Amino acid sequence: MSLFSAEGLAYVYPGGVPALIDVDLTIEQGRRLAILGPNGAGKTTLLLHLNGTLRPSAGRLLLDGTPVGWDRAGLLAWRRRVGLVLQDADDQLFAPTVFEDVSFGPMNLGLPPAEVEARVNEALSALDIADLSARAPHMLSFGQKKRAAIAGAVAMRPEILLLDEPTAGLDTRSARRLLATLEALEAAGTTLVFTTHDVAMAHRFAHDALLFADGRIVARGPVGDVLTDAATMDRAGLDAVGA
Ligand SMILES: Nc1ncnc2c1ncn2[C@@H]1O[C@H](COP(=O)(O)OP(=O)(O)OP(=O)(O)O)[C@@H](O)[C@H]1O
Numbered sequence: 185m186s187l188f189s190a191e192g193l194a195y196v197y198p199g200g201v202p203a204l205i206d207v208d209l210t211i212e213q214g215r216r217l218a219i220l221g222p223n224g225a226g227k228t229t230l231l232l233h234l235n236g237t238l239r240p241s242a243g244r245l246l247l248d249g250t251p252v253g254w255d256r257a258g259l260l261a262w263r264r265r266v267g268l269v270l271q272d273a274d275d276q277l278f279a280p281t282v283f284e285d286v287s288f289g290p291m292n293l294g295l296p297p298a299e300v301e302a303r304v305n306e307a308l309s310a311l312d313i314a315d316l317s318a319r320a321p322h323m324l325s326f327g328q329k330k331r332a333a334i335a336g337a338v339a340m341r342p343e344i345l346l347l348d349e350p351t352a353g354l355d356t357r358s359a360r361r362l363l364a365t366l367e368a369l370e371a372a373g374t375t376l377v378f379t380t381h382d383v384a385m386a387h388r389f390a391h392d393a394l395l396f397a398d399g400r401i402v403a404r405g406p407v408g409d410v411l412t413d414a415a416t417m418d419r420a421g422l423d424a425v426g427a
């Protein structure tokens with residue numbers, strides 16, 4: 185059984201932009217899923233549906249085969265299991281210090297202070313930013329902010345971690361280190377789902393790919409099948425790996 189699935193999702197933004205049209209997908213435990221597609225394809229909109237930030241106008245979302253609940257308790261339980269790192273870290277970080285920011289989620293879970301502190305420290309060292317703990321998030325570099333935002337999600341120890349363009353804007357080595365960190369998280373039991381414009385990285389790092397265009401899924405499957413197929417990739421406005 186898949187860990188998480190969506191059936192027939194549709195979403196129209198206020199103002200009438202149809203951003204998701206009949207989207208079906210499954211997230212399988214331990215299989216890294218890369219979501220690719222051109223700007224405006226609906227990738228971010230999709231991720232916002234997968235942790236309950238946006239509510240679909242049609243369709244269902246199922247965790248372990250059970251429809252998710254939209255009441256307060258349902259959303260809390262859902263977000264405890266499915267974490268989201270936003271495309272723009274400035275939208276995610278808000279506390280006066282990195283430490284407080286990362287501790288916000290675990291504190292809201294009602295964990296004892298010692299457990300919160302242990303989780304925060306673990307997340308900060310996993311993201312290699314323990315030295316930034318007392319800094320103000322808005323005074324960090326782009327890549328440091330990205331790491332702080334990911335640390336906040338990691339401290340929740342989610343079963344599924346959704347990352348919206350995690351390596352965009354990072355230098356090559358930082359991107360590589362981030363992927364190694366994500367790999368370590370996966371080894372600890374977190375299933376990774378991410379969007380990216382980096383087709384080569386998705387090919388190397390992900391197991392499965394989902395191609396998106398104009399709010400619809402145009403292809404899905406193992407990265408070796410999807411990302412190397414020029415005709416399929418072209419339908420999503422993308423260049424195939426090696427092209
Ligand atoms: N808050 C909003 N209000 C109205 N329309 C929106 C809003 N956010 C996104 N859209 C529209 O929804 C569509 C999908 O946008 P989305 O941000 O999901 O694309 P994306 O695939 O993540 O693109 P990118 O690669 O640029 O991040 C676009 O047509 C966009 O203009």
Ligand SMILES: [Mg+2]
Nearest residue numbers: 227228229271
């Ligand atoms: Mg986006």
